[in-house]
């Protein structure tokens with residue numbers, strides 16, 4: 001039997017791949033171009049944080065990590081991963097968590113049809129834009 005992924009969903013060659021993404025492809029610089037939805041710091045331009053340097057937008061030093069854009073650690077296609085500084089990664093994940101919390105809340109209300117993961121429905125948008133009853 002060949003082991004292709006570890007218990008947490010990361011492939012066994014993750015270490016090497018993550019190194020390649022951070023240092024060969026990204027050249028040590030955060031690859032976030034707005035995925036973290038951080039308009040204040042870098043908007044849709046590439047983040048300036050460099051691995052090992054003093055962080056511009058946070059305290060301490062920058063540590064580059066590799067983020068999965070679809071939050072699936074076993075999906076290691078080159079376009080699904082980005083080297084990200086601590087701050088961008090954290091922000092991107094927190095958006096994801098908020099979205100998941102929304103899905104859970106809506107499921108409890110029996111509205112799961114409006115929130116298929118990662119899909120924004122017009123019906124849902126209409127509901128949110130509707131003025132609240134007084």
Ligand SMILES: [Zn+2]
Pocket residue numbers: 030031032047048049084085086087088089
């Ligand atoms: Zn960044």
Ligand SMILES: [Zn+2]
Pocket residue numbers: 032033034035036037038042047088
């Ligand atoms: Zn960012």
